[in-house]
Amino acid sequence: MTGSVVIAGLGPGSETLVTPEVSAALAKATDVVGYIPYVARVAERPGLTLHPSDNRVEIDRSRHALEMASEGRNVVVVSSGDPGVFAMASAVFEAVEAGPEEWRNLDIQVLPGITAMLAAAARAGAPLGHDFCAINLSDNLKPWALIEKRLRLAAEADFAMAFYNPRSKSRPEGFEKTLRILQDACGDARPVIFARAVSTPDEQLSVVPLTECTPEMADMRTMVLVGSSTTRIIERDGAPIVYTPRSVKA
């Protein structure tokens, strides 16, 4: 009786973005745990138990998965996007490190997925086509001062930037501050992409100059991508193409 935990990325929403590796893991699972809307994406079948749980209980969910694996079950922890990018993989490893010694030697695998920033970037063109950074704008688990410091240094480094969790009802002011910091630090009208619910029926995409961005353009389902100083727009019929060239002149 050897159990396992597979932490699998379901991608941003469309089933056409789920890797065959993840589909195969789901087909072999005895138990699937995860946040309610992600577990809802897994088809029910005989022999599979679904364990949906609410948001913000990531450590409890991780412990539950590890306990079931210790009992010999084949557990898949589902994440949206890629499990290693602001998702469930770190939560499971936090639970492993704090848990009983035997959990360390469980068979634990992470299966990558299409993370939201890359799905959003693909829709817009190639805004992350040169050096870039990814920042989680939620200050639930880190001090706001650290976010602000990273924003200023990222602007100074002239990275393109991808923001996860830009704005929620409980903390509407963070994204407003983010925009002010970037407008101040970048000092130009570089393109900003607001990509909501990419690859789902609710998908919406807009490209707005940094100087004209306002906080309500983002919510928790939005990925925000900010170009670097070299990012370009190709105007054409319909939505423009936004891309960052591969070269930077000396």
Place this chain on the structure above:
Amino acid sequence: MTGSVVIAGLGPGSETLVTPEVSAALAKATDVVGYIPYVARVAERPGLTLHPSDNRVEIDRSRHALEMASEGRNVVVVSSGDPGVFAMASAVFEAVEAGPEEWRNLDIQVLPGITAMLAAAARAGAPLGHDFCAINLSDNLKPWALIEKRLRLAAEADFAMAFYNPRSKSRPEGFEKTLRILQDACGDARPVIFARAVSTPDEQLSVVPLTECTPEMADMRTMVLVGSSTTRIIERDGAPIVYTPRSVKA
């Protein structure tokens, strides 16, 4: 007669990491263009013409794809990993911008893929589980001074870091300088992951303290991931787990 260009990411190597969306695009293609080893991953079939080309001819290859699409063909440009991350998407858009007006209104789509840094991170645990940056260490297309500036600012921001193209035979000294800059700027023994040819039969993974890293640990097939100051190692039987926790204390 409406042609199209699809810029598709094949992922890091394993066929189990190719999305169904990309497989469907390849099944409909009349022409596939790309770097020789990536085109070699596409199965031949009647009605499909393969156009492999050498490295460093990305703009010529892009023009060729756009020309064929103008003539009504359904062209897939294949990239390894994700086409928007140091790969073919930016090259195609550079060719569009510099090319004839009609190219702008071609049907051009980017299909995301599993990029090497996320495949490598998944194998190691979750080293990119918190804010991070991605830097191309090749100075073929940008001045070395910019790379050095970004490395120092990324260390100051305490980002985890992912390095693409760390080292080639023609420029062996860049990665040596990178390691010296990071050893100086970070001043600790944080874990560095050398992940070579992830998801292929040649896969090799090692975790080395920053203080003990040497240049020959990387080559052009290696992704290098550097933890932040908070990145942790869970020792266990076999390879350790490397992960960056979701929280940073105030």
